[in-house]
Amino acid sequence: MENMVNVYFYGKKYSVPADLTIMTAMEYAGYTLKRGCGCRHGFCGACATIYRIKGKNELKACLACQTQVQEGMYVASIPFFPTDKRVYDINEIKPAQQIMMELYPEIYSCIGCNACTKACTQDLNVMQYIAYAQRGEFEKCAEESFDCVGCGCCSVRCPAGISHPMVGLLARRLTGKYIAPESEHLNNRVEEIHSGAFDDLIQQIMAKPLAELQELYNNREIEK
Amino acid sequence: MFTPEMLESIKKVEATRPERMGMEPRRMTAEEKDTLLKAYHPDYKADGFAEIKVGPNKGQKAPAELSTLLHSNSRLLGADIDLNKIDYDVDVLVIGGGGAGSSAAIEAHEAGANVMIVTKLRIGDANTMMAEGGIQAADKENDSPVQHYLDAFGGGHFAARPELLRRLVMEAPDAIQWLNRLGVMFDKDENGRMITTHGGGTSRKRMHACKDYSGAEIMRTLRDEVLNRGIPVVEFTSAVELIKDDKGQVAGAVLLNMETDDYLVARAKTVIIATGGAGRLHYQGFPTSNHYGATADGLILGYRAGAPLLYQDTIQYHPTGVAYPSQIYGALVTEKVRSLGAMLVNVDGEAFMHPLETRDVAAASIIRECSDRGKGVTTPLGTGVWLDTPMIEMIGGPGTIEKRIPAMLRMYLNYDIDMRKQPILVYPTLHYQNGGLEIGGDGFTKAIGNLLVAGEAVGGIHGRNRLMGNSLLDIIVFGRNAGKAAARKAKETELGALNLDHIQAYAGELEAAGLHTGSVSPLLLPDYARHER
Numbered sequence: 001m002e003n004m005v006n007v008y009f010y011g012k013k014y015s016v017p018a019d020l021t022i023m024t025a026m027e028y029a030g031y032t033l034k035r036g037c038g039c040r041h042g043f044c045g046a047c048a049t050i051y052r053i054k055g056k057n058e059l060k061a062c063l064a065c066q067t068q069v070q071e072g073m074y075v076a077s078i079p080f081f082p083t084d085k086r087v088y089d090i091n092e093i094k095p096a097q098q099i100m101m102e103l104y105p106e107i108y109s110c111i112g113c114n115a116c117t118k119a120c121t122q123d124l125n126v127m128q129y130i131a132y133a134q135r136g137e138f139e140k141c142a143e144e145s146f147d148c149v150g151c152g153c154c155s156v157r158c159p160a161g162i163s164h165p166m167v168g169l170l171a172r173r174l175t176g177k178y179i180a181p182e183s184e185h186l187n188n189r190v191e192e193i194h195s196g197a198f199d200d201l202i203q204q205i206m207a208k209p210l211a212e213l214q215e216l217y218n219n220r221e222i223e224k
Numbered sequence: 225m226f227t228p229e230m231l232e233s234i235k236k237v238e239a240t241r242p243e244r245m246g247m248e249p250r251r252m253t254a255e256e257k258d259t260l261l262k263a264y265h266p267d268y269k270a271d272g273f274a275e276i277k278v279g280p281n282k283g284q285k286a287p288a289e290l291s292t293l294l295h296s297n298s299r300l301l302g303a304d305i306d307l308n309k310i311d312y313d314v315d316v317l318v319i320g321g322g323g324a325g326s327s328a329a330i331e332a333h334e335a336g337a338n339v340m341i342v343t344k345l346r347i348g349d350a351n352t353m354m355a356e357g358g359i360q361a362a363d364k365e366n367d368s369p370v371q372h373y374l375d376a377f378g379g380g381h382f383a384a385r386p387e388l389l390r391r392l393v394m395e396a397p398d399a400i401q402w403l404n405r406l407g408v409m410f411d412k413d414e415n416g417r418m419i420t421t422h423g424g425g426t427s428r429k430r431m432h433a434c435k436d437y438s439g440a441e442i443m444r445t446l447r448d449e450v451l452n453r454g455i456p457v458v459e460f461t462s463a464v465e466l467i468k469d470d471k472g473q474v475a476g477a478v479l480l481n482m483e484t485d486d487y488l489v490a491r492a493k494t495v496i497i498a499t500g501g502a503g504r505l506h507y508q509g510f511p512t513s514n515h516y517g518a519t520a521d522g523l524i525l526g527y528r529a530g531a532p533l534l535y536q537d538t539i540q541y542h543p544t545g546v547a548y549p550s551q552i553y554g555a556l557v558t559e560k561v562r563s564l565g566a567m568l569v570n571v572d573g574e575a576f577m578h579p580l581e582t583r584d585v586a587a588a589s590i591i592r593e594c595s596d597r598g599k600g601v602t603t604p605l606g607t608g609v610w611l612d613t614p615m616i617e618m619i620g621g622p623g624t625i626e627k628r629i630p631a632m633l634r635m636y637l638n639y640d641i642d643m644r645k646q647p648i649l650v651y652p653t654l655h656y657q658n659g660g661l662e663i664g665g666d667g668f669t670k671a672i673g674n675l676l677v678a679g680e681a682v683g684g685i686h687g688r689n690r691l692m693g694n695s696l697l698d699i700i701v702f703g704r705n706a707g708k709a710a711a712r713k714a715k716e717t718e719l720g721a722l723n724l725d726h727i728q729a730y731a732g733e734l735e736a737a738g739l740h741t742g743s744v745s746p747l748l749l750p751d752y753a754r755h756e757r
Binding site for chain 2: 020027028029031033035039043046067090123150169173174175177180183185201205218223
């Protein structure tokens with residue numbers, strides 16, 4: 001007999017094998033998932049879930065695909081949360097402090113409760129990256145928020161109504177486009193290709209007979 | 225959290241580590257690789273395949289599960305769909321909301337087309353989001369698109385379509401620049417030089433990355449751009465059949481609202497299939513690194529409408545899927561772990577191969593180690609070999625793992641395994657569909673002049689095996705190209721009267737071949753729910 005535990009999906013009790021994740025336990029219980037299920041490997045944030053262990057007060061947030069079931073787990077998934085993404089033209093905006101004030105002014109209403117950080121399924125310091133955004137320190141905000149999967153558990157818990165994943169995303173795009181130094185070698189290569197520098201060479205290799213290509217391939221010099 | 229047997233084996237791995245640190249295992253010769261693949265790669269396992277009995281690829285083989293879907297009827301057969309009631313009317317219809325579909329939509333929009341995306345889950349719910357290791361482009365001084373071509377062509381067993389591969393490598397630097405200018409945060413040094421590494425089978429270090437969230441960083445940026453542009457995205461709505469017109473063109477798709485089960489009609493002057501892969505069909509019983517929605521839908525839609533497949537019988541098994549613990553069984557362990565120095569080691573602590581052979585060779589080698597050679601480590605769900613991750617910290621210095629592959633570290637720490645201190649157990653996982661719908665160098669299918677395909681649903685870009693980092697690249701290069709080409713083509717396309725006659729014709733072919741699978745296709749979602757009765 002498998003080691004079983006009792007879990008409660010939306011308050012209804014199911015007995016499931018103890019080594020399952022919340023997601024596979026729901027499927028074991030008979031659910032066919034449409035919402036609340038995405039990459040199943042912890043990258044897409046589709047399966048934001050909250051739970052409480054029976055008899056304990058603390059409310060926890062997690063990704064259903066990355067979390068093992070426990071005895072007495074009361075589970076509710078949050079398949080959609082109305083995070084508030086503001087639209088902008090990436091080519092028009094500039095990485096100056098007022099852009100946050102213009103697009104996400106509510107971040108200045110943060111009361112410092114740290115509920116966002118406690119709710120983060122990736123263990124990020126969410127309140128810290130919002131603080132960086134407030135001060136216009138976009139690079140730090142980008143770095144601190146980089147591993148965000150956008151599940152939205154932070155926003156669910158925020159008394160100031162901040163859409164944290166959207167703030168981090170804006171900071172990352174500003175950093176990637178405007179703040180990180182340009183790649184000269186990349187720009188040079190793009191220009192070379194556009195000017196036709198490789199046109200003949202690529203034509204030549206495409207035209208080579210198979211045996212010659214095999215010979216070339218099997219004797220490539222490999223960069224150390 | 226390892227078992228006592230695993231811990232015993234780890235001692236052997238630790239004992240040989242100092243000696244292995246200084247050495248580089250020999251690479252296999254071309255003949256050795258050939259013999260290995262034929263004996264151990266799943267593509268050579270005859271009973272995993274079945275002959276296709278109808279349609280343009282009749283007589284060729286395909287994975288048995290895919291053949292079954294190809295041999296099934298449309299769910300619209302006999303349904304009463306009023307094609308005169310148009311719910312969406314656009315220039316360009318993009319089916320699929322992953323990296324290829326989003327890139328296509330952005331470029332079509334940039335070209336002034338009225339474009340919409342339809343996706344059966346959410347935009348960004350795609351294999352793109354899960355690509356970890358990186359994206360190739362020959363943009364360093366010691367490298368060139370020609371070298372990139374040679375690596376990819378040889379790695380794909382000289383089977384790639386040259387005109388497709390040419391586009392892939394020649395437009396790669398441009399793709400990186402485009403992404404960078406959209407705000408993707410590539411790993412760079414303080415002077416702006418891209419930090420690049422090797423992938424299996426590369427001869428130059430041209431793997432660009434965004435830590436080990438490369439695909440996620442690209443996908444969330446593309447999604448944000450789609451939303452900034454106000455491109456309509458219809459989520460939880462699946463394309464279940466292409467619509468054609470009386471001129472033999474495609475003319476849109478019938479959509480299914482996944483939540484209400486209502487059908488909708490989208491009319492379009494050009495259609496781009498960007499539906500991704502097929503990992504959730506679990507060919508030969510393999511676990512998969514793929515997204516929940518990876519069920520080959522686009523292949524079925526295109527094939528039923530008359531577009532041929534190419535290399536539908538070649539599948540990529542990523543050599544390093546998680547073998548243990550069971551909760552993350554089949555999840556991807558990025559190839560970057562090996563790029564950064566971790567070796568593949570068997571139960572006795574022996575490095576049995578060079579860690580950066582191409583994926584098909586590496587997967588076959590691991591399968592051999594775990595089967596005939598009996599040198600695998602037993603796990604609750606099967607067997608695996610060690611990936612000696614502590615080597616990364618010894619080579620790159622303490623902190624390298626946290627900085628370069630934070631997602632991997634986090635995934636294992638969830639289960640109390642610290643990969644900085646202990647090796648991890650891996651086994652091949654179903655990762656990528658090398659084949660797909662056949663297109664020409666311009667991105668259009670050859671059979672239907674206004675139907676395009678982009679991304680993993682395409683066959684022929686990589687040949688019979690794909691190198692790491694060339695998939696994130698192909699979704700961008702071919703996605704962008706498809707968007708531009710579809711927008712152009714829409715301007716000159718005049719649609720005729722809409723019909724679904726091809727469904728009936730296909731049903732006739734199935735009937736004539738005596739095929740009755742008892743199911744309908746496309747699959748849309750895998751069947752994972754357990755029912756006691």
